[in-house]
Amino acid sequence: MVQEQIVSKKLRFFIIDGYRVARETGMGARINTVMQTCFFAISGVLPRNEAIAAIKHAIEKTYGKRGEAVVQKNFAAVDSTLAHLYEVQAPNQVTSSFDLRAAVPAESPEFVQKVIAKMIAGEGDLLPVSALPVDGTYPSGTAQWEKRNIALEIPVWDEDLCIQCGKCVLVCPHSVIRAKISEPQLLAGAPPTLKSAPARWREFKDLRYILQVAPEDCTGCVLCVEVCPAKSKSEVRHKAINMMPQPPIREQEAQNWKFFLQLPETERQALSLSHVKDVQLLQPLFEFSGACAGCGETPYIKLVSQLFGDRAIIANATGCSSIYGASMPTTPWAANQNGRGPAWSNSLFEDNAEFGLGMRLALDKQMEYARELVGRLSDTLGDELAEALLLADQSTDADIRAQRDRVMLLKKRLRVVSTPEARDLLSLADALVKKSVWIIGGDGWAYDIGFGGLDHVLASGRNVNVLVLDTEVYSNTGGQMSKATPRGAVAKFAAGGKPTPKKDLALMVIPYGNTYVARVAMGGSDSQTIKAFCEAEAYEGPSLIIAYSHCIAHGYDMRYGMDQQKAAVLSGHWPLFRYNPDLVKEGKNSLQLDSKPPSLPLKKYVYNETRYTMLVHSDPAGAKRLLELAQEDVLARWHFYEYLAAMPVGGTEKKEEHHD
Amino acid sequence: MIDLSTTYLGSTLKNPLVVSSSPLCEKIDNIRRMEDAGAAAVVLHSLFEEQITLESHHLDRYLSHGTESFAESLTYFPDMVDYNLGPDAYLEHLRQAKVAVDIPIIGSLNGISTGGWISYAKKIQEAGADALELNLYYIPTDPDLSGAQVEQMYVDLVRDVKASVSIPVAVKLGHSFSAFANLARRLDQAGANGLVLFNRFYQPDFDLENLEVVHTLTLSSSYELLLRLHWIAILYGHIRADLAVTGGVHTAHDVLKAMMAGARVTMMTSALLKNGIGHLTTVRSDLLAWMEGHEYESIRQMQGSMSHRSVAEPAAFERANYIKVLSSYVLKT
Ligand SMILES: Cc1cc2nc3c(=O)[nH]c(=O)nc-3n(C[C@H](O)[C@H](O)[C@H](O)COP(=O)(O)O)c2cc1C
Ligand SMILES: Cc1ncc(C[n+]2csc(CCOP(=O)(O)OP(=O)(O)O)c2C)c(N)n1
Ligand code: SF4
Ligand code: SF4
Ligand code: SF4
Numbered sequence: 001m002v003q004e005q006i007v008s009k010k011l012r013f014f015i016i017d018g019y020r021v022a023r024e025t026g027m028g029a030r031i032n033t034v035m036q037t038c039f040f041a042i043s044g045v046l047p048r049n050e051a052i053a054a055i056k057h058a059i060e061k062t063y064g065k066r067g068e069a070v071v072q073k074n075f076a077a078v079d080s081t082l083a084h085l086y087e088v089q090a091p092n093q094v095t096s097s098f099d100l101r102a103a104v105p106a107e108s109p110e111f112v113q114k115v116i117a118k119m120i121a122g123e124g125d126l127l128p129v130s131a132l133p134v135d136g137t138y139p140s141g142t143a144q145w146e147k148r149n150i151a152l153e154i155p156v157w158d159e160d161l162c163i164q165c166g167k168c169v170l171v172c173p174h175s176v177i178r179a180k181i182s183e184p185q186l187l188a189g190a191p192p193t194l195k196s197a198p199a200r201w202r203e204f205k206d207l208r209y210i211l212q213v214a215p216e217d218c219t220g221c222v223l224c225v226e227v228c229p230a231k232s233k234s235e236v237r238h239k240a241i242n243m244m245p246q247p248p249i250r251e252q253e254a255q256n257w258k259f260f261l262q263l264p265e266t267e268r269q270a271l272s273l274s275h276v277k278d279v280q281l282l283q284p285l286f287e288f289s290g291a292c293a294g295c296g297e298t299p300y301i302k303l304v305s306q307l308f309g310d311r312a313i314i315a316n317a318t319g320c321s322s323i324y325g326a327s328m329p330t331t332p333w334a335a336n337q338n339g340r341g342p343a344w345s346n347s348l349f350e351d352n353a354e355f356g357l358g359m360r361l362a363l364d365k366q367m368e369y370a371r372e373l374v375g376r377l378s379d380t381l382g383d384e385l386a387e388a389l390l391l392a393d394q395s396t397d398a399d400i401r402a403q404r405d406r407v408m409l410l411k412k413r414l415r416v417v418s419t420p421e422a423r424d425l426l427s428l429a430d431a432l433v434k435k436s437v438w439i440i441g442g443d444g445w446a447y448d449i450g451f452g453g454l455d456h457v458l459a460s461g462r463n464v465n466v467l468v469l470d471t472e473v474y475s476n477t478g479g480q481m482s483k484a485t486p487r488g489a490v491a492k493f494a495a496g497g498k499p500t501p502k503k504d505l506a507l508m509v510i511p512y513g514n515t516y517v518a519r520v521a522m523g524g525s526d527s528q529t530i531k532a533f534c535e536a537e538a539y540e541g542p543s544l545i546i547a548y549s550h551c552i553a554h555g556y557d558m559r560y561g562m563d564q565q566k567a568a569v570l571s572g573h574w575p576l577f578r579y580n581p582d583l584v585k586e587g588k589n590s591l592q593l594d595s596k597p598p599s600l601p602l603k604k605y606v607y608n609e610t611r612y613t614m615l616v617h618s619d620p621a622g623a624k625r626l627l628e629l630a631q632e633d634v635l636a637r638w639h640f641y642e643y644l645a646a647m648p649v650g651g652t653e654k655k656e657e658h659h660d
Numbered sequence: 661m662i663d664l665s666t667t668y669l670g671s672t673l674k675n676p677l678v679v680s681s682s683p684l685c686e687k688i689d690n691i692r693r694m695e696d697a698g699a700a701a702v703v704l705h706s707l708f709e710e711q712i713t714l715e716s717h718h719l720d721r722y723l724s725h726g727t728e729s730f731a732e733s734l735t736y737f738p739d740m741v742d743y744n745l746g747p748d749a750y751l752e753h754l755r756q757a758k759v760a761v762d763i764p765i766i767g768s769l770n771g772i773s774t775g776g777w778i779s780y781a782k783k784i785q786e787a788g789a790d791a792l793e794l795n796l797y798y799i800p801t802d803p804d805l806s807g808a809q810v811e812q813m814y815v816d817l818v819r820d821v822k823a824s825v826s827i828p829v830a831v832k833l834g835h836s837f838s839a840f841a842n843l844a845r846r847l848d849q850a851g852a853n854g855l856v857l858f859n860r861f862y863q864p865d866f867d868l869e870n871l872e873v874v875h876t877l878t879l880s881s882s883y884e885l886l887l888r889l890h891w892i893a894i895l896y897g898h899i900r901a902d903l904a905v906t907g908g909v910h911t912a913h914d915v916l917k918a919m920m921a922g923a924r925v926t927m928m929t930s931a932l933l934k935n936g937i938g939h940l941t942t943v944r945s946d947l948l949a950w951m952e953g954h955e956y957e958s959i960r961q962m963q964g965s966m967s968h969r970s971v972a973e974p975a976a977f978e979r980a981n982y983i984k985v986l987s988s989y990v991l992k993t
Binding site: 026028030032063065066067068069070073231236292323475476477478479490491492493495552553555556610611613614616617618619620 | 718721723734
């Protein structure tokens with residue numbers, strides 16, 4: 001018990017409301033200066049006055065070049081810290097009736113309690129090797145137990161204003177805000193503060209809609225509130241969700257969240273997976289990752305998990321997505337109530353495309369052998385089942401569900417047969433259900449280090465889906481330049497602003513003519529994003545999705561991430577399009593532009609971000625020159641895309657095309 | 661030979677056409693073109709004190725965000741040896757403008773804190789400005805702040821700045837005061853060498869579709885000149901400070917009216933944004949043509965000729981005029 005230790009060790013105990021001091025002195029939510037001052041004020045490693053003078057000297061040295069105002073606010077934080085640091089008089093005996101919370105809740109699974117909790121508590125070294133799984137797999141769905149409680153404020157729902165559009169659910173990088181629709185009678189036993197509203201769907205008009213936040217998992221990033229389009233008619237700043245302090249509502253919302261989780265999920269068959277409004281009802285199988293609050297990469301990954309998670313196999317390149325995807329001791333990857341969820345692995349930074357291709361080849365081989373065995377065993381299995389298994393069309397969710405039922409039946413019939421072939425087929429039966437292979441990584445991987453492999457894999461024509469989370473820098477290692485870095489942006493190794501334009505990965509791949517290619521930005525068009533993911537997955541061949549991902553390394557308040565994505569699209573920096581080779585069969589041009597010609601000067605987009613403005617401050621003339629060139633890049637590239645999209649199909653001139 | 665010259669803030673100007681503060685002055689090339697087109701002086705775009713502070717805070721906030729939290733990436737940006745923050749770029753621009761043209765260059769400072777006003781005013785003087793224009797754009801939204809307090813704040817600021825620089829100082833301000841003539845006299849007594857009348861009040865508009873407050877900036881029209889004419893005519897002769905008109909000056913007629921009301925110079929921005937810098941040439945030649953046609957010899961000759969104290973009917977500027985105007989309106993229906 002904490003108090004017991006304080007008492008028995010005769011510790012001196014100090015407290016400070018660090019966030020308050022930081023907020024009131026203009027430091028925002030950054031408490032470094034405050035806590036550092038506390039350390040020197042309490043520890044006595046230096047006489048107090050000397051220590052404070054040294055801190056101030058260090059502040060001047062570190063922040064002086066960022067301007068006098070910055071130095072002054074840090075000084076104010078130091079002084080205010082000393083005024084707000086209090087010593088607590090501990091009693092002589094233990095009196096407290098509460099203690100630190102356990103690392104994980106009591107209802108978590110055994111492995112989480114025995115192994116993961118130890119690591120969370122910083123006692124991983126005490127675990128014997130035998131505590132870890134022996135086969136290289138690791139239990140998934142474990143991030144949900146790590147209640148981090150990092151948000152000072154969380155969104156609170158106003159059910160009367162909400163139009164149930166699902167945009168907040170779609171953008172939440174941490175899968176924290178979720179929606180369900182429920183039979184009214186299932187809400188009978190709900191906690192008293194659980195909110196619900198009549199569902200605004202024609203098909204579900206008798207059901208209740210519930211938008212619920214996981215209060216202890218929210219990061220307080222505010223992305224959801226920023227995208228919410230519904231405003232109060234009598235006070236426009238009040239939206240259908242609003243940030244409120246977390247502590248007073250934590251307990252109540254935690255109860256609501258628990259209740260919400262046990263409500264049944266909506267059957268996928270009842271939903272239209274190409275609409276944001278319906279996608280919000282799909283269970284995410286990627287939740288509560290430790291990505292930065294407001295991360296721009298994770299919403300795309302979550303979307304993959306919602307749309308295809310129950311049959312996805314994922315090869316993940318090293319980068320942010322491998323770190324928040326599986327850094328010890330927990331993983332955000334999860335399974336649904338049937339135990340189905342993505343299988344996930346990370347090999348290296350440089351070989352991820354090949355790694356995923358290997359998965360594809362293995363699955364194809366397994367499928368091939370399984371089909372062969374089904375043919376050979378058709379007498380034992382019954383011709384009808386064998387034929388149905390072999391001829392199954394698996395293009396829709398319903399088809400796949402039907403095939404899963406057949407495989408269940410197949411397994412049942414195989415269990416009573418003991419021939420070697422039957423045993424082989426039993427172990428391979430699941431391969432008869434179509435799988436969705438995803439190769440995921442950052443721009444550092446796709447544009448640079450893993451590009452050779454990526455090119456090879458796309459050229460192979462195999463059915464893999466590549467998702468490039470383009471943050472335009474190597475994010476995980478601290479913002480180094482990649483070939484995806486735009487001209488004029490500052491990054492490590494490009495402190496003078498990147499002199500050359502962003503590599504156009506899409507334009508390097510389109511000429512293969514065999515690859516589905518899409519460029520998406522959720523904040524630019526969420527419906528186009530969802531459409532692209534569905535088309536890419538459905539395409540029988542390689543697919544490449546390049547997704548604009550705002551990032552802490554861009555240098556602005558990430559609550560505006562979706563606004564910046566929109567600005568990127570409007571300025572033409574990030575044209576949206578889909579290139580679908582199948583369209584040729586319909587006599588259409590494969591390239592469809594999904595955004596309009598540039599309408600916002602590039603300057604209005606880039607100068608919201610420190611990665612561009614810091615060049616203005618360090619080299620104004622250079623910044624100006626690069627901005628002009630970058631603006632030219634944007635226009636030239638747009639014209640080129642426009643030209644490609646207007647080209648007659650098959651290279652044959654069509655007279656009528658010349659009229660417009 | 662018609663004499664267009666006038667004096668303003670201690671300099672003799674070849675004519676009364678001055679370019680007021682706007683982004684047009686951010687390019688040295690534009691300033692050269694203004695001189696070539698006939699401008700007699702240029703007021704540079706403003707140095708905004710809070711913008712400098714804000715830039716510092718932003719830079720710091722985003723360079724620090726997320727740092728020292730994750731072992732694999734302690735920072736997300738290269739930290740530069742130096743940042744060109746603060747007024748350095750502005751001062752460098754001022755120096756270049758001084759080298760590029762012969763006409764007077766007036767620095768412009770827009771701020772809120774006494775500390776900022778004084779240190780930046782000194783720097784602008786050191787960089788070679790011929791004079792300084794202080795823009796007091798302040799919106800008193802605090803219901804506890806009285807008009808007298810606001811006026812005192814203005815007077816104190818002018819006195820402080822005057823005490824710290826030796827170049828002439830003009831004050832540019834809005835007209836929303838209960839007793840403008842009195843405030844003008846107090847600013848005059850605090851040492852202001854010029855009054856630039858008036859700032860335009862940029863009212864925000866509402867976007868009804870998105871329920872957002874949006875910024876608007878519509879360019880002026882000659883109609884806005886009338887308010888300026890009125891007050892210049894009233895103040896003329898009552899204060900020592902030079903009077904300048906900004907707002908609604910578009911044509912040679914506008915310039916003539918301002919001169920007759922008592923202004924030393926007229927300033928233009930909207931007209932140049934609308935018609936290009938070359939518009940100065942047109943206004944200047946129209947001015948000459950009108951003066952020639954009406955047999956005026958010089959600008960000085962007409963300055964103040966239609967001010968409150970020079971017109972036959974001073975009541976036209978007073979309450980009597982109000983009654984007359986209302987009763988003279990002929991209803992069409
Ligand atoms: C785009 C624009 C920018 C301006 N920027 C400044 C400024 O930085 N400082 C200032 O004192 N006035 C500024 N002004 C105001 C002008 O100097 C001028 O007082 C005002 O536009 C009225 O004059 P006009 O009718 O000739 O436009 C600006 C005006 C415009 C239209
Ligand atoms: C061959 C190799 N080089 C360097 C690294 C170190 N490393 C790990 S992640 C990473 C950057 C990843 O950047 P990116 O692919 O853009 O993904 P992001 O972090 O932006 O999501 C680097 C350089 C590595 N793991 N392997
Ligand atoms: S604040 Fe951020 S983490 Fe929390 S629910 Fe909203 S989007 Fe999700
Ligand atoms: S974004 Fe706003 S209106 Fe849309 S579902 Fe979320 S809370 Fe409701
Ligand atoms: S560094 Fe960027 S990409 Fe990585 S987790 Fe943070 S916001 Fe996401």
